[in-house]
Amino acid sequence: MKTLLTGGAGYIGSHTAVAMLDAGHEVAVVDNYVNSSAEAIARVEKITGKKVALYEADVADKPRMMEILKAEMPDCIIHFAGLKAVGESVAMPVEYYRNNIDTTLTLLECMRELGLTNIVFSSSATVYGEDNVPPFTEDAPKGMCTNPYGWTKWMQEQMLTDAAKASAAECEKLKAAGKTAGKDEWKSPLSVVLLRYFNPVGAHESGLIGEDPQGIPNNLMPFISQVAVGRRDHLTVFGDDYDTPDGTCRRDYIHVMDLAEGHVKAAEYILGKRSEAEEESGKPLGGTEVFNLGTGSPYSVLEMVAAFGRACGHAVAYEVGARRAGDVQDSWADAEKARAVLGWQASRGIDEICRDAWNWQSHNPHGYKE
Ligand code: NAD
Numbered sequence: 001m002k003t004l005l006t007g008g009a010g011y012i013g014s015h016t017a018v019a020m021l022d023a024g025h026e027v028a029v030v031d032n033y034v035n036s037s038a039e040a041i042a043r044v045e046k047i048t049g050k051k052v053a054l055y056e057a058d059v060a061d062k063p064r065m066m067e068i069l070k071a072e073m074p075d076c077i078i079h080f081a082g083l084k085a086v087g088e089s090v091a092m093p094v095e096y097y098r099n100n101i102d103t104t105l106t107l108l109e110c111m112r113e114l115g116l117t118n119i120v121f122s123s124s125a126t127v128y129g130e131d132n133v134p135p136f137t138e139d140a141p142k143g144m145c146t147n148p149y150g151w152t153k154w155m156q157e158q159m160l161t162d163a164a165k166a167s168a169a170e171c172e173k174l175k176a177a178g179k180t181a182g183k184d185e186w187k188s189p190l191s192v193v194l195l196r197y198f199n200p201v202g203a204h205e206s207g208l209i210g211e212d213p214q215g216i217p218n219n220l221m222p223f224i225s226q227v228a229v230g231r232r233d234h235l236t237v238f239g240d241d242y243d244t245p246d247g248t249c250r251r252d253y254i255h256v257m258d259l260a261e262g263h264v265k266a267a268e269y270i271l272g273k274r275s276e277a278e279e280e281s282g283k284p285l286g287g288t289e290v291f292n293l294g295t296g297s298p299y300s301v302l303e304m305v306a307a308f309g310r311a312c313g314h315a316v317a318y319e320v321g322a323r324r325a326g327d328v329q330d331s332w333a334d335a336e337k338a339r340a341v342l343g344w345q346a347s348r349g350i351d352e353i354c355r356d357a358w359n360w361q362s363h364n365p366h367g368y369k370e
């Protein structure tokens with residue numbers, strides 16, 4: 001299978017590139033390096049011993065994307081490109097809506113013109129909002145998001161779902177009338193897989209690629225890693241007065257390589273591969289399917305701090321501070337659908353997560369910069 005990964009030089013994209021290449025698929029990457037560098041792809045090539053077709057481009061630049069997609073004609077696009085910092089999205093909503101929505105609309109227009117019909121999208125558990133009770137199943141209602149970043153995911157899910165529905169209706173209509181599709185019509189029904197990630201953490205076991213946040217990390221694991229390696233003094237735990245066993249919030253932390261392997265399964269599924277449990281086989285999806293990618297097991301902030309201390313061999317300094325605005329107390333997946341339909345489940349636990357995160361951080365204390 002030929003895959004094209006938008007945002008493929010980023011954290012999850014680069015790990016997915018490794019998993020795709022390891023599974024014997026071809027990989028092209030489009031990235032504008034707004035939050036990454038080409039070095040990540042050089043390392044993907046080093047890990048796998050395989051080549052990646054690398055394009056520097058803005059996914060919202062339609063003429064350029066038409067050129068790239070025409071050259072590659074991928075069987076499946078995996079759309080990672082996007083801005084993802086929750087706090088920054090509150091301060092810069094216009095930039096977030098422009099970038100995240102525009103990249104998806106541009107891709108859809110290019111795909112329709114070129115007759116490309118398969119797309120896997122990076123969504124987030126954030127679309128479940130605050131009112132659902134974990135474990136979240138895929139059919140739990142999409143809730144109210146607490147920030148513009150979350151709304152962009154919510155909206156992109158909706159846009160892709162609506163486009164898939166309309167494409168199927170259009171193809172039926174054309175078929176009934178005995179007509180062939182024009183430039184602005186779908187040649188076959190669009191197939192969409194929405195992957196709702198829980199909390200991706202950890203790194204490839206080689207220690208060559210990992211998460212490399214710019215500035216002060218927003219997320220727990222990179223912050224802990226930077227404290228452990230001596231780049232920061234201590235972690236602030238955002239609140240220990242929640243209604244949980246140790247008072248801190250609980251999340252579903254998933255090893256990024258498990259997540260990456262979930263993308264391989266999703267892309268294979270979209271092209272017609274089915275797990276044994278499913279009856280139909282060899283039939284492209286044609287429509288929208290949504291899967292949680294999580295482990296189903298929650299860990300608290302303090303449990304993660306303790307696990308990281310075991311992995312790096314010394315305690316990670318922390319202080320308890322105030323709650324962070326917008327945090328939900330509990331979030332974890334019901335991961336059964338991905339297991340039953342994709343034949344995928346996470347296999348790495350928190351000790352492997354912390355071991356691999358520490359391996360990456362201790363060998364690359366300043367990320368890709370050295
Ligand atoms: P990342 O920032 O490391 O990767 C995103 C990549 O997209 C970067 O390489 C960036 O340079 C690129 N990019 C952004 N806008 C672009 C544009 N207009 N054109 C071309 N490239 C562009 O982030 P990540 O953690 O790897 O996340 C990947 C995707 O998964 C994102 O869509 C993110 O919202 C989503 N997601 C991430 C998490 C998480 O916790 N990391 C959770 C849920 C969903």
Ligand code: UFG
Nearest residue numbers: 124125126198218219220221223236237238249301324327
């Ligand atoms: N936390 C701290 N201190 C820190 C950072 C985080 O105590 O310095 C706590 C948070 O309060 C939370 C937990 O660690 O309880 C996890 O926080 P993260 O910021 O790592 O992750 P979130 O669950 O808040 O958000 C992540 C992604 C979002 C995505 C969401 C989906 O950042 O993009 O998961 O569930 F939408």
